[in-house]
Amino acid sequence: MRVSYPGFAGGDRTDIVLPATQDRLLRALHAIGKPVVLVLMAGSAIAVEWAQQNLPAIVMAWYPGQQGGTAVADVLFGAVSPSGRLPVTFYKSVAQLPPFADYGMKGRTYRYFVGEPLYPFGHGLSYTRFEYSDLRIERPEAGPGDVVSVSAAVRNAGARAGDEVVQLYTRAVAPKRPMPIKQLRGFERVSLPPGQQRRVSFRLTPAEDFSHYDEARKSFAVEPGDYELQIGASSRDIRLRGGVHVHEPTASEAGFTPAERGGVWGVRR
Numbered sequence: 001m002r003v004s005y006p007g008f009a010g011g012d013r014t015d016i017v018l019p020a021t022q023d024r025l026l027r028a029l030h031a032i033g034k035p036v037v038l039v040l041m042a043g044s045a046i047a048v049e050w051a052q053q054n055l056p057a058i059v060m061a062w063y064p065g066q067q068g069g070t071a072v073a074d075v076l077f078g079a080v081s082p083s084g085r086l087p088v089t090f091y092k093s094v095a096q097l098p099p100f101a102d103y104g105m106k107g108r109t110y111r112y113f114v115g116e117p118l119y120p121f122g123h124g125l126s127y128t129r130f131e132y133s134d135l136r137i138e139r140p141e142a143g144p145g146d147v148v149s150v151s152a153a154v155r156n157a158g159a160r161a162g163d164e165v166v167q168l169y170t171r172a173v174a175p176k177r178p179m180p181i182k183q184l185r186g187f188e189r190v191s192l193p194p195g196q197q198r199r200v201s202f203r204l205t206p207a208e209d210f211s212h213y214d215e216a217r218k219s220f221a222v223e224p225g226d227y228e229l230q231i232g233a234s235s236r237d238i239r240l241r242g243g244v245h246v247h248e249p250t251a252s253e254a255g256f257t258p259a260e261r262g263g264v265w266g267v268r269r
Contacts, residue, residue: 016047016094023050030054039072045090049118060086081127083163083189085234090119110235111180122167122184122234128158128194132166132231132239141245144207144222151201152231152240156192163191166200169235170209173226173243177212182230185209204229206246224248 001011006020017023027050029036037057040046041064051058059082061072074080089110091097096115098107105112110121131154138149154166168186172179186202204210207222214221224246232238 016045016091018046018048026051037076039076041068045086045088047091047093047118049092052118060084078127081160081162083124083126083165085122085124085165085167085187086119087121089113089117089121090123092116092118111183114181117236120234120236122165122187123237124165124234126158126162126164128156128160128162130162130164130192130233131155131157132233134199135231135240135242137229137242137244140243141247142206143247143249144205145249146206148204148206148244149201150204150229150231150242151199153197153199154190154192155197156194159194161191161193163189164233165189167232167234168202168204169230169232169238170204171228171230172210172223173228175225176223179212182235183209184235204244206244210246222246 003010007013007015007017018026026036026038036055037059038048038051038055039059039061040048041061043063048058059072059075061068064071071080075082091113094100096107096113096117098104107113107115110117132152133155134153136149136151139146142148150168152166154164156162156164166188167184169182170185171182185204188200188202190198190200192198206227207220210227211220211222213219227244227246229242229244230238231240
């Protein structure tokens with residue numbers, strides 16, 4: 001594409017900020033002193049740190065389709081309590097990211113990004129608030145093929161009805177090889193009237209949910225050791241934590257064989 005404009009190179013973006021004309025318009029509107037809500041319609045993360053610091057609200061509408069205007073109006077005027085969650089990390093600027101031509105995962109996404117994001121993966125606000133409590137983990141120790149049940153109580157502590165998206169993340173506590181910081185392993189949307197509480201449950205299998213790809217063996221494997229379970233409202237807003245120890249499979253546990261190098265057990269598929 002023959003596009004010659006700051007922030008673009010041909011048909012590609014060179015930055016993740018708003019186009020300069022839109023940024024100037026936004027600041028001019030803010031300068032008049034009236035409350036301004038920024039509604040973003042885009043297909044990817046946008047760096048809007050100035051807006052975050054200066055505006056009372058930001059709505060991420062993505063590409064909402066034919067009824068998008070009605071949906072956004074319902075949120076802005078309070079007819080609907082927003083309950084969406086970000087499926088990507090919003091960064092403050094491209095300065096937080098590796099070079100575009102670097103295809104490695106280090107420093108990218110919630111799984112490998114160690115900085116402070118503008119908005120974390122899984123983030124989303126509501127017109128009510130939710131409290132988490134009573135984390136229950138069925139078994140503190142499990143084999144690779146065992147099923148581990150995890151649950152928590154979620155309560156609508158606000159004054160109006162709303163939806164909460166409860167998210168479950170896992171991480172290896174002391175991995176012997178490079179691993180993601182954490183990984184989303186389950187989520188569930190719950191609708192709760194004011195004051196109502198509900199228990200949300202998840203089922204984990206270490207061989208699937210704690211596994212990593214073993215380059216040497218060309219297959220997925222699970223490393224025995226301690227794993228932390230995190231339940232919260234986003235990848236950074238963790239409300240409850242617990243742990244599970246994964247032991248090496250016994251001879252009677254079918255479906256697993258010891259890897260050629262000790263400590264890692266492969267998954268037969």
